[in-house]
Amino acid sequence: MKKERLAAFSDAVLAIIMTILVLELDKPDHITWESIFNLRVNYFAYALSFFG
Structure with missing residues (x-):
């Protein structure tokens, strides 16, 4: 498999x-x-999973 396809x-x-x-x-x-x-925990978890 080529690097570009991967x-x-x-x-x-x-x-x-x-x-x-x-x-x-x-x-x-x-x-x-x-x-x-109040939803900060959910948004923090999303941001952490996105950048992590």
Whole structure:
């Protein structure tokens, strides 16, 4: 397998995984800073898995 094909395949797999992760994020009940802050653990876990 060529290096370019392997890179394209890994990019595609990563894009699918990130899409699935985004779908699992909870939405705040009301759009306020407090409700967004209450979901900080979920967003932090997403950011950590994205950059990690």
